Amino acid sequence: MAVEGAGLAEVVLTASIARRYYLDGRSKVEIAEEFGLNRFKVARLLEAARESGLVRIEIRHPGELDVELSGRLQERFALQHAVVIDTPDDNAESLRGHLGRAAAQLLAELITPQDVLGMAWARAVSAMAQALPPLPGTPVVQLSGALSLPDGMDASVDVVREVAARSGGQAHYFYAPLTVPDATTARVLRQQPEVARAFGQLPHVTKAVAGVGLWEPGQSVLYDVSTAEDREALRQAGVCADVSGVFLSADGTPVHTELAERMIVINAEEMRSIPEVIVIPYGTAKAPAVLATLRSGLVDGIVTHTALARALLEK
Amino acid sequence: MAVEGAGLAEVVLTASIARRYYLDGRSKVEIAEEFGLNRFKVARLLEAARESGLVRIEIRHPGELDVELSGRLQERFALQHAVVIDTPDDNAESLRGHLGRAAAQLLAELITPQDVLGMAWARAVSAMAQALPPLPGTPVVQLSGALSLPDGMDASVDVVREVAARSGGQAHYFYAPLTVPDATTARVLRQQPEVARAFGQLPHVTKAVAGVGLWEPGQSVLYDVSTAEDREALRQAGVCADVSGVFLSADGTPVHTELAERMIVINAEEMRSIPEVIVIPYGTAKAPAVLATLRSGLVDGIVTHTALARALLEK
DNA sequence: GAACGTGCTGCTCATATGAGCTACGTCGAC
DNA sequence: GTCGACGTAGCTCATATGAGCAGCACGTTC
Known part of the structure; x- marks a missing residue:
């Protein structure tokens, strides 16, 4: 939902939360406190971010190994x-x-x-x-x-x-x-x-x-x-x-x-x-x-x- | 470590585990059972995968919104x-x-x-x-x-x-x-x-x-x-x-x-x-x-x- | 206007998880 | 050989997390 259905503000919020979670490695509880949400909301937004492709996880190796x-x-x-x-x-x-x-x-x-x-x-x-x-x-x-x-x-x-x-x-x-x-x-x-x-x-x-x-x-x-x-x-x-x-x-x-x-x-x-x-x-x-x-x-x-x-x- | 220091087999193992965890969404315990490891080993490999850049997490939006x-x-x-x-x-x-x-x-x-x-x-x-x-x-x-x-x-x-x-x-x-x-x-x-x-x-x-x-x-x-x-x-x-x-x-x-x-x-x-x-x-x-x-x-x-x-x- | 469906929120509780600890094996110095 | 230093594996326990549920607001149908 975070992409197709949702509005700009929600996408930005979701992206910020995703950054905090995946890149900064903060816990959902911390993020919830920071953004004034409860941890379930954070979890749902993160799930939406993953599903919608806002967060893309790629596994690859820099060298010759595939x-x-x-x-x-x-x-x-x-x-x-x-x-x-x-x-x-x-x-x-x-x-x-x-x-x-x-x-x-x-x-x-x-x-x-x-x-x-x-x-x-x-x-x-x-x-x-x-x-x-x-x-x-x-x-x-x-x-x-x-x-x-x-x-x-x-x-x-x-x-x-x-x-x-x-x-x-x-x-x-x-x-x-x-x-x-x-x-x-x-x-x-x-x-x-x-x-x-x-x-x-x-x-x-x-x-x-x-x-x-x-x-x-x-x-x-x-x-x-x-x-x-x-x-x-x-x-x-x-x-x-x-x-x-x-x-x-x-x-x-x-x-x-x-x-x-x-x-x-x-x-x-x-x-x-x-x-x-x-x-x-x-x-x-x-x-x-x-x-x-x-x-x-x-x-x-x-x-x-x-x-x-x-x-x-x-x- | 999973990339620079470690060998091919470890990188492949780490990548497989990372795929299971991040893309298939399995829990570490499940993965540990599947690969015959304990969950700590799995956790350490995943951590190594993230640190070494084997797993890259990207947050982006397909549309005009940056x-x-x-x-x-x-x-x-x-x-x-x-x-x-x-x-x-x-x-x-x-x-x-x-x-x-x-x-x-x-x-x-x-x-x-x-x-x-x-x-x-x-x-x-x-x-x-x-x-x-x-x-x-x-x-x-x-x-x-x-x-x-x-x-x-x-x-x-x-x-x-x-x-x-x-x-x-x-x-x-x-x-x-x-x-x-x-x-x-x-x-x-x-x-x-x-x-x-x-x-x-x-x-x-x-x-x-x-x-x-x-x-x-x-x-x-x-x-x-x-x-x-x-x-x-x-x-x-x-x-x-x-x-x-x-x-x-x-x-x-x-x-x-x-x-x-x-x-x-x-x-x-x-x-x-x-x-x-x-x-x-x-x-x-x-x-x-x-x-x-x-x-x-x-x-x-x-x-x-x-x-x-x-x-x-x-x- | 009442009954119902739908979607969203925030809860409980069982489970998954990470931090930190201990034990052990390996290696090198003496 | 003995000792200490180091690194690694696997434990405990407090905390984070997800599944599933109940409450509620809203819209919809009859």
């Missing part, structure tokens, strides 16, 4: 943590840089001296590692074999060693590729002492970071390095998302694949048992895969950018 | 009512129109059936009268004689009669000029039955409207129609403001002048005894006169525009 989208994402997908960075999404490189820094900041905030950090391989995870401050003696466990990329990006091994070195914690790493030509080789590799030791640490891992790929050309490094047969086989099997080597269908169900038997990587059950897994997806094209990931219940946190966050919320 | 300036003006000069209209101040004509409508709205809001309205002559008062809706049987009393202007604007008499006619109240008016050549004529006129009757109503007048002039060329109709001697005499006497015929020095003290003896108009004491006198000044040039008027304690309300309001507050 608190609005972060909150909605967190709520919508029942996540423990969601961080949405407002950054124009021109190229993947700069996106990874932004998200990596944000993820590093988030992780630094969440990690306690009791935590054990797991790191799956993903380019965004590498970007994060670069921005990660020294953690309080946190042990670091490698969750997947390495993929050799021509762009000189750190392989999973190096990332794990570097983070652990800076943190002063133990590094549980191994030298092995992410995929090998046959299941037997994979089995043999998994039994290698260093691999077995690293994977033996899995039950102690309390926080982990991973990337998300969509099982399409150019949307998953793993897809891009796979053979045509594997690409097709997984497509046939209904694979939609690849969460650092864990395959999910569009509804978030883990999909068992023959390829998985030829990989040196954490599996879905192991990932689920990690208390907090954070993924760092980017690019709106990946929305279906991210949706699958969030529905899977495997992950508990997300660091992403506004465009993808919006795409996820629109579904 | 609530911010209105409130400040009202407070600063201890006025009962202040209405500041945000209108670009190109020409006096359109300013009068805007302020007149605003003043009409204010008056309509303030007037009760018990009120008796006094109207002094001023162009802004005429503008107001044009926009005035029918009042609840309000008697109207003429407070000053008429000034004949070539622009065909209603003289005080017509304004009084018209407003009273539309309101259905009694009209206490008289036909007499504002100024006459000598004091004797003025005394005679004041004793005329109709004039005496109107002025006899003064003790009953509860609300009045007047204009403000600055004693300079082009800033006061009265100045402009005065003789060179009167202009100079009043200047010598320290007259700064002319409130519909009541003369004030720059500090707001009523100034007795010889000219006043030749005028048919309410005097300062009579004006002071009216419970609520509202002035409608416009034009930044008049700021010194308006300041004098507000300091005089003769007036209780003001309707003006942003530029003049700012000029007044800057002093």
